[in-house]
Amino acid sequence: MFPIRLTAHLDDERTMVVPIATSRSLSHVEGEVAAETAALAEGIGPAEVRLLPRPLRRPEKVVLVGVGSGAGGWRAAGAAVSRAVAGDEPLCITLGDLPADAVRDLAEGLWLGGYRYRDAREEPRTAGVDLQINAIRPYAESLARAEVTARATWLARDLTNAPSSLKNPDWLAEEIVGVSAKRAGVTVRVRGGAELERFGGLRAVGGGSVHRPCLVSLTWQPSTARRHVALVGKGITFDSGGISIKTRPGMKIMKIDMAGAAAAAAATLAAADLDLPVRVTAVLPLAENAIGADAYRPGDVITHYDGSTSESTNSDAEGRLVLADALGYCVAELDPDVIIDLATLTGSQTVALGTRTAALFSHDDELAKALAEAGRRAGEQMWRLPLPDDYREYLRSDIADRHSSPALGAGAVVAALYLRDFLGEKADRWAHIDMAAPAWADDSEMELTKGATGWGVRTLVRYLESLSA
Numbered sequence: 375m376f377p378i379r380l381t382a383h384l385d386d387e388r389t390m391v392v393p394i395a396t397s398r399s400l401s402h403v404e405g406e407v408a409a410e411t412a413a414l415a416e417g418i419g420p421a422e423v424r425l426l427p428r429p430l431r432r433p434e435k436v437v438l439v440g441v442g443s444g445a446g447g448w449r450a451a452g453a454a455v456s457r458a459v460a461g462d463e464p465l466c467i468t469l470g471d472l473p474a475d476a477v478r479d480l481a482e483g484l485w486l487g488g489y490r491y492r493d494a495r496e497e498p499r500t501a502g503v504d505l506q507i508n509a510i511r512p513y514a515e516s517l518a519r520a521e522v523t524a525r526a527t528w529l530a531r532d533l534t535n536a537p538s539s540l541k542n543p544d545w546l547a548e549e550i551v552g553v554s555a556k557r558a559g560v561t562v563r564v565r566g567g568a569e570l571e572r573f574g575g576l577r578a579v580g581g582g583s584v585h586r587p588c589l590v591s592l593t594w595q596p597s598t599a600r601r602h603v604a605l606v607g608k609g610i611t612f613d614s615g616g617i618s619i620k621t622r623p624g625m626k627i628m629k630i631d632m633a634g635a636a637a638a639a640a641a642t643l644a645a646a647d648l649d650l651p652v653r654v655t656a657v658l659p660l661a662e663n664a665i666g667a668d669a670y671r672p673g674d675v676i677t678h679y680d681g682s683t684s685e686s687t688n689s690d691a692e693g694r695l696v697l698a699d700a701l702g703y704c705v706a707e708l709d710p711d712v713i714i715d716l717a718t719l720t721g722s723q724t725v726a727l728g729t730r731t732a733a734l735f736s737h738d739d740e741l742a743k744a745l746a747e748a749g750r751r752a753g754e755q756m757w758r759l760p761l762p763d764d765y766r767e768y769l770r771s772d773i774a775d776r777h778s779s780p781a782l783g784a785g786a787v788v789a790a791l792y793l794r795d796f797l798g799e800k801a802d803r804w805a806h807i808d809m810a811a812p813a814w815a816d817d818s819e820m821e822l823t824k825g826a827t828g829w830g831v832r833t834l835v836r837y838l839e840s841l842s843a
Contacts (some may be wrong), residue, residue: 390433391455391467393448393480394418395441410561411436419453420447421820432465446753446820448476452483453821462793469513475751478516479526482832485524486814486821493533519648523752523835526644527828529553529819530636534813534826538612538629542585546611550590550639550658557646559596565589570630573659573676573703575695580661582616582669587661589700592639594646599653601841604710605642606700607835608693608717609635616689617671631693632723632811632828634716635660637830644835650842657670659696663689679703680796681773691779693719694792701796712741714832714837715793722785724811731755732829735790736805745805745837752832753821756807758832759787766791 385507390407394604395653414424419472420442427435437458459465465484469477530541533541533549554560566588573589580587590609610631614620620628635658642656670676672687676695680702686695686801697715704713723733732749734756736742742758749756768788771777776795790806795802797804 378437381679387435388433389459391436391437391439393441393451393467393469393630394440395443395447396796407433407436411438412546413590417489420444420448423454423458424483425458428752434801437465448479448480449483449753452822453483453487454483456484456486456488457818474513474516476570478520481517482524482706483821486527487521487818487823488576489528489531489823490610491825492532496678508524508763510762519839521780522644523574524645524831525647526640527831528833529643530633530640530828530831531823531826533636533639534630536629536664541611541629542583542662543580543586543588543609543611545588545610546635546660547588551590554592554643557594557643559594559641560646561593561595563594567592572679573699573722574679574700575697576661577690578660578670578674578676578686579610579616579692579696580662582666583662585611585664587659587696589703590635590639590641590660591658592656592658594642594650594652594654596649596653598651599708600651601712602653602708602710604640604704604708604713605654605839606633606704606713606715607638607656607658608632608697608715609658610693610696610721610749611660611662613690613692613741614665615664616669616692618688618690619665620690624691624721627814630642630814631663631825632660633718633829634809636826637686637716637809637828637834640831641834641838645838648835648839652714652841653841654838655706656705657700657702661692661696663692676778678796679705680793682776683769684776684778684792685774686778687818691789693717694778694789696834697793698796699792705796705798705800710800711803713797713800714807714834716807716809716834718810718813719808720786720789720810722783722789726759727757728788729811729815731757731793733786733790733808734758734805735761735787736810737802738760738805741803741805745807747834748836748840749833752836754829756832756833759790761787761790761794769795786828789799793815805808 395409397439418440422440424438612630615629623718768780769776
């Protein structure tokens with residue numbers, strides 16, 4: 375990804391970074407640098423960067439950045455610095471007596487703000503922030519966790535940003551197998567062909583493409599595990615809408631329709647890298663929703679993994695069909711303590727909550743609270759929406775056990791209710807996250823860079839960490 379060197383020795387620093395919080399002075403900066411930057415620091419705003427060149431001296435340049443007092447201020451400050459300096463420039467960051475969480479947020483912001491898409495066919499990353507932090511010892515764990523989280527988020531962004539001319543189900547499965555290969559305790563299985571016989575939704579959605587669907591199971595299983603969390607991620611490598619074809623603008627960024635699968639896979643690998651005592655299984659149904667002679671049709675009845683049936687009248691509501699199979703598989707074969715699914719599922723999520731806030735659904739107050747808190751700490755917003763039982767009536771079908779895509783305004787809610795049908799008793803320990811809009815950023819802002827955001831990785835990592843406490 376990028377080289378990271380963490381050291382307490384600052385003899386060779388070229389660029390010094392000085393974070394300025396609104397309630398702090400320059401007391402954590404010593405010597406002539408403090409005197410030279412005092413006036414420059416006056417009135418600096420949140421995420422504002424001011425540069426002080428110091429030719430022929432050390433440090434050669436001082437970068438002041440405002441932190442502010444709001445949530446995510448340290449993360450935003452780090453991202454602002456990463457955009458203000460060259461990507462391969464060593465940085466010395468001088469800190470005062472800060473909470474460990476602030477240092478973690480600052481480091482995550484530096485690395486996430488410096489992201490640039492790397493085509494999977496290129497050589498491994500060699501450029502990035504070479505980070506030196508004074509008094510490193512108290513912050514070693516925070517920095518290590520920030521590094522793992524940033525690497526996982528970069529992986530999810532890379533996979534999601536990959537163009538669909540390169541990215542098909544087999545390619546995505548191979549990438550996940552490849553990045554998992556050297557991690558002890560991590561196993562991967564890829565199912566395809568006849569092994570998908572019971573996965574009727576996955577086969578239907580992938581039937582119209584020359585690229586066959588597959589199911590990836592990625593597991594981190596430490597001997598110390600006390601709980602088992604299943605992460606189910608929607609993995610549509612391109613969504614044309616199928617026979618219910620999308621408009622051209624609606625199709626333009628549909629390479630991102632596998633962002634849920636990317637986040638679930640990356641978070642599982644992060645759990646392994648952090649050696650968390652939690653068993654994590656990512657179940658990733660991968661397919662391309664294309665138009666072809668074998669494409670499924672409006673009005674088709676589909677038989678899922680659990681043997682139940684769905685009537686589909688809209689082939690552009692494909693995500694819930696592949697998730698239904700994966701959820702049924704989790705319940706029947708894995709028996710996890712918690713199931714969390716992530717999906718770029720509905721346009722209704724965007725209408726209801728905008729581009730930065732995902733929709734969270736769960737019957738479990740404790741689980742919903744834990745995920746929302748993990749998201750708050752990670753800088754990924756969620757808002758909990760209801761699961762009203764009386765809306766279940768809208769899923770009624772005359773020819774199948776349920777209707778997958780009724781014409782109703784509350785699209786995100788009804789989609790969540792549809793998925794709930796496949797959980798059985800596990801519905802009480804399940805959460806569904808609709809991340810359709812937050813998975814993509816039209817512009818770079820704070821720690822996000824234009825393009826895929828890797829949304830969900832940071833939240834899942836923080837949640838899995840909380841189970842280890």
